[in-house]
Amino acid sequence: MPLARKLGAFVALSAVELAVLDALHKRRRTFVAGRDLVHQGQSDQAAYILASGWACSYKILRDGERQIVDFQIPGDFLGLRSVLLHTADHSIEPITDIEVCEVHASDLLGAFTRTPRLATAVLWAASRDEAMVVEHLVGIGRRHAAERMAHFLLELGSRLSLVGLATKAGYACPLTQYLLADALGLSAVHVNRVLRQLRETGLLTFRDGYVTYDDYDRLLDFAGFDPVYLDHTGPLLR
Amino acid sequence: MPLARKLGAFVALSAVELAVLDALHKRRRTFVAGRDLVHQGQSDQAAYILASGWACSYKILRDGERQIVDFQIPGDFLGLRSVLLHTADHSIEPITDIEVCEVHASDLLGAFTRTPRLATAVLWAASRDEAMVVEHLVGIGRRHAAERMAHFLLELGSRLSLVGLATKAGYACPLTQYLLADALGLSAVHVNRVLRQLRETGLLTFRDGYVTYDDYDRLLDFAGFDPVYLDHTGPLLR
């Protein structure tokens, strides 16, 4: 269970807490790629824990422009904020076919009451997600396109290796250039050019759904990637 | 106490919970404008609750570029994420002289264990903050400068009116054009031009530390401002 693994990095979970966590994984469901799971503005939505596949959360503006806020990979929550805020402030779309576990607001709040440490752990996971959104914000605001792309793909690799889906060499990545454009605040055309530039300067290659690091150290430097905000040396709470 | 007021909007707090919250407000401190409270990379930092004044959280990139992630106003947490993640992933600078209450990690985690509902409330507040960061991200990624500025200033007004610091007409705002530039991912020069444009088209005026709405309805429309993500009809938990 990728979620337990993730939370376990922060809070040393007891048997009871693991059992409560396991009980959240009862309602299993699957969704097909491309059909929204949650739609911006819906209220009283359930949250989900992503078991397999990729999804993205995004917002649509009036003029039809889309901004992807984050991609979700196995072990991530989908729509946790929507549950807490009572209304979905963003939409969620599966990028591939996905498997999820549905979690109702009452389940979650009940679990928190029974095992407060789990609440702390979830608060930690939410903070980590926010740290990624913040880094994303910084990238869009103050990095130019190539640096932004490099940083983004490095972060994704770092997250994926945490759940065993990436190696030092690279990772499988189902994102299209259109998705990258919507995530990075660029046009799809420019994404293409930037990827070409990264390939031609020997930093990384994104081709046929696979990201390959061509020179990891130089790439880290080029992107100014600092993995501190994703690292954690061990459980904070014992 | 602005924090109790804010959390009270989400969770109907009991006398015990209010007492625990009050106990967090023991260590009062003041800081002068311009000197960092928290510095990027510090570990085991305390968190603060802002009692009066304005602050901002930001990240500095290698090349010295700065991106302001969010401004904090009374009732907001400062550095909550840094406590949970064990390391500050951003810096915090007071924009005006400020008064804060220092909160240690242990106080906070202790309070959560004693009153789980408080943990839920703080999780809610954190989610609300994240929703604002997300909206900020969307603005930087997909809105052009004028729209971005208008949306940003409307959101700020909306947050301020929640704690009684803004009216329908406008609000006092200590931000310089340099701060706005660093927040919005623009150059200070362009911020100036955009403010002029908004003034000349009769939408809003930002002058002498005061934001005045010149035509609120047209401004809402121009910015595509949707206050849903800040609204809450009442306590979710009773």
Added chain:
DNA sequence: CGCCTCCTTGATCTTTCTCAAATCGAGTGG
């Protein structure tokens, strides 16, 4: 085969940045 999605590349245009310089008001010391 024909259609569809995604990727690729060229040409041109727009937004925003950078550099430069003038202005303005609040303090400060003489």
Added chain:
DNA sequence: CCACTCGATTTGAGAAAGATCAAGGAGGCG
């Protein structure tokens, strides 16, 4: 009261990053 400084604002001119428009190409699939 005046000269001086300092931070913030304002405006202009030219440059650059990235957007938009347009058109092909390559692979998958009914």
